[in-house]
Amino acid sequence: MGDLLGTGLLGANPDEIVICDSTTVDFYRLASAALEARPGRRFIVTDRANFPTDRYVLEGLARDRDRAIAWLDPDPIDGPTVDDVAAALEAHPDDVALVTLSHVNYRSAAIADLHSITELGHAAGALVLWDLSHSAGSVPVGLAEHGVDLAVGCTYKYLNGGPGAPAYLYIRSELQAELRNPIQGWFGQADQFEMGQGFRPMAGIGGWLTGTPGILGLAAAEEGIRVSVEAGIDAIRAKGIALTEYAIALHDARLAPLGFSLGSPREAARRGSHVSVRRSDARGLTQALIEAGVVPDFRAPDSIRLGLSPLSTGFTEVARGIGTLARLAGGPAAGA
Amino acid sequence: MGDLLGTGLLGANPDEIVICDSTTVDFYRLASAALEARPGRRFIVTDRANFPTDRYVLEGLARDRDRAIAWLDPDPIDGPTVDDVAAALEAHPDDVALVTLSHVNYRSAAIADLHSITELGHAAGALVLWDLSHSAGSVPVGLAEHGVDLAVGCTYKYLNGGPGAPAYLYIRSELQAELRNPIQGWFGQADQFEMGQGFRPMAGIGGWLTGTPGILGLAAAEEGIRVSVEAGIDAIRAKGIALTEYAIALHDARLAPLGFSLGSPREAARRGSHVSVRRSDARGLTQALIEAGVVPDFRAPDSIRLGLSPLSTGFTEVARGIGTLARLAGGPAAGA
Known part of the structure; x- marks a missing residue:
């Protein structure tokens, strides 16, 4: 079902998307893993117009992991520009661990320049995490084409999964071995029903499952994703x-x-x-x-x-x- | 709905239970907060017969927070005894941050001595976290009566919420101001729909919500809880x-x-x-x-x-x- 969403609507490769938990929990897990993967760097770049849960999660992570947020204050209609991000990266050379923005702004609907901002982040040595909640199922994303590292989003908005429908999490194949899931749950265990001693994550994106996924929510989301893929x-x-x-x-x-x-x-x-x-x-x-x-x-x-x-x-x-x-x-x- | 479960079946006080996320995610959040509240202490006490997701989460936390697990190896049928826990606490004096066990063992159904183990943990200066997944809706728990600090569980088993039904999280009232939620989501924000700058948690247990709860899953769980309360x-x-x-x-x-x-x-x-x-x-x-x-x-x-x-x-x-x-x-x- 992750592959249906990933390859059918988001331009991901197979085995790069898993559907589980909420956008908040998935965003926390990816941002946390990204900070762990860039231990010497202090800053997280995001914008004050970003969706609240993303901002609040980052504030908690900055507090708990001794990091700081470099806030962008973009135009309220046009959203963060490439120049805004470039300025923040230049203000903290070799010190930005993570750049994270919403692809489509939840208030104004402005589309951020996913391709150029991802390139900028990479050139500065940072990981780049996109929130796709307001773009998945409404605009093309092209995760593989643009070399996106990490993404999350909900199936609630344009995928019609209903309120609180399960979220999804994307990790580029090349990064999957490098990043570690902070919440090691039994659905991510390689030999789940052996229930053995010692966590050994499943290979690939499946290792990022946590607890038992909500079957009722998944059933609704699956139908929403299916009709979107069918429409194209x-x-x-x-x-x-x-x-x-x-x-x-x-x-x-x-x-x-x-x-x-x-x-x-x-x-x-x-x-x-x-x-x-x-x-x-x-x-x-x-x-x-x-x-x-x-x-x-x-x-x-x-x-x-x-x-x-x-x-x-x-x-x-x-x-x-x-x-x-x-x-x-x-x-x-x-x-x- | 948290209060219906808490006061109707678990012996909690009002505003001590919230229903959201999975048992794995809720267990991670409470165990993480407990470790943060006992910063000078190195050990987590749990048993090798505990449910896999609890063990795997604790292994991840021990790795990420530089802690260690003091494993109990209880009798496979009778489960961990008061003496098992006492011995582990004595082996690491003033160095145990958290004692966490399942109340009813998922394999043998053995009931642990919740009252005495909670008292022992407190006497040693540790916090005590119970997994109620196999007891809620099948045996009386008495959270307030026994002075339990923290608990989690699923609504899947005896509460009939269906596979992957939402989990719940309990924090004793007196501890709610002391513990910090590591995943600061927008449903825990005091003025959620202002979507303002800066996370300020809702007072009480509501501050422990993360993202949007899954409404389909909650609707099923609510019915399961309601009929259980009605039966008594x-x-x-x-x-x-x-x-x-x-x-x-x-x-x-x-x-x-x-x-x-x-x-x-x-x-x-x-x-x-x-x-x-x-x-x-x-x-x-x-x-x-x-x-x-x-x-x-x-x-x-x-x-x-x-x-x-x-x-x-x-x-x-x-x-x-x-x-x-x-x-x-x-x-x-x-x-x-």
């Missing part, structure tokens, strides 16, 4: 672009006159499959939208995030959702 | 004793003459709700039983474990299961 990532991406272009056109026509501004990049190539719109009363508007049957996410301080999942969202739904928002925000009645 | 742990325990007494009587009458021996304690008070029977060809017999529609577990090297879940197993099933085993093992045909 290129077709999914094309529809994602069309949906978000349409949402932005509707924003410009109906929301901008009411004082909204766009919280996502305008250039389709720089944007994933969600769109954020901003106004100072976004919190109350989100609540009103949910009561009217349109379910977005509020993202502090002023964003309404509209998740447009290519497999399940139609154009009429985009029109209805934004029409409802325009009406609630004081515009003419929907359909008027 | 005393009634469950009474039926568990009756089922295992019956299984042992059948073993003596039908299996012992065929060369089997009992792999569980004969005294009901010293035994949980499963029974192991031993013969050198147990592996092949387990396979034959499964093909005949009776599903036990093989446990190396020579045990067939019969799990008798009080809520769902009837006496006629015990008779049929052991009758089938007797027939497959060369005895007279079942019913003869």
Whole structure:
């Protein structure tokens, strides 16, 4: 099932992805292993706009492993650039152990330059870890093509595995023998049901399993992954672009006159499959939208995030959702 | 839902149990936090008959945190005794950080003396962590009554949550402020949906959540916990004793003459709700039983474990299961 996701949607090689635990636990395990693999280096590079669980995990690791975080403060819409990362690496020469960012920003949907940032990290001697939660199943990733070291993500968002669906963890084949799993669980043991003395990890990515995977969650995630692979990532991406272009056109026509501004990049190539719109009363508007049957996410301080999942969202739904928002925000009645 | 399990079945106080992740991940987090809380002490006491994932996690922690394991080698049927633990504590005076055992042994079903071992550990200045996977929902535990510090377990076995169902983690109220969660996830953040800068854990046991809990798994576990609470742990325990007494009587009458021996304690008070029977060809017999529609577990090297879940197993099933085993093992045909 890891291979279905990895080779079918993420551009990984076989035996590089395993599905288990939560994004938080998998992120902790990979970041922890990366720090252990770069013992002489003090800094972790990430950005303040990164998803909260990634930031909180890194703060805990920095505390427990005597490391420090070199925080980037990127543009809130465009996200961290290659120049931002280059500056951080230059500020701490030969002292960065790990660079870790989200591929698609959870708030603005900005796509980071995965290829160039991975190259930069490698040139500086760091390992590079990507969070794919908002890109897997919505935009092509190309893990092998871009030489990515490490990645994690959830099957909740575009893979339709449902809330709290199991996460996944990717380790480039060449690194698998070098990195050590900090949580040595019985599902990673080579001869699991011998239950013998002494942990000996299974060869390959299977050694990164921990405890018994949740079968109910895996069953749902498997179906979500299967239909995404069947649709094909290129077709999914094309529809994602069309949906978000349409949402932005509707924003410009109906929301901008009411004082909204766009919280996502305008250039389709720089944007994933969600769109954020901003106004100072976004919190109350989100609540009103949910009561009217349109379910977005509020993202502090002023964003309404509209998740447009290519497999399940139609154009009429985009029109209805934004029409409802325009009406609630004081515009003419929907359909008027 | 943690409180339903904690106060309804485990004798915990409110706000001492949270349900999330796997037993392996929760065990790692508590053992890791316990070591951090006893920085000057080198040893972890556990037994070689402990469940594999507990042993493997401890080996990883000992490696990463520069600690050592003081292994107990208890009797394979009776499990670790108070004297075994006392001897290990005396061998390493003021140098044991953590004592951790399973309350009910996964193979023999032996019940460890939770009260006395917890007292011994405290007298030696150690923290004590119990794995309740094979006792929760089958025998009374009494966490508050016995002053237990830390516990973990699964909802898979007697709580009927299904394979890979979410695990739980218990921290005595008085310890919650002292211990630090090594995996700081966004579900443990005090103001989670502000998604602000800097991890500030929720007060109480909620700060030990990590990532998004798996909702499908929780829904199944909740139902399993609810029916167990409704039945009541005393009634469950009474039926568990009756089922295992019956299984042992059948073993003596039908299996012992065929060369089997009992792999569980004969005294009901010293035994949980499963029974192991031993013969050198147990592996092949387990396979034959499964093909005949009776599903036990093989446990190396020579045990067939019969799990008798009080809520769902009837006496006629015990008779049929052991009758089938007797027939497959060369005895007279079942019913003869």
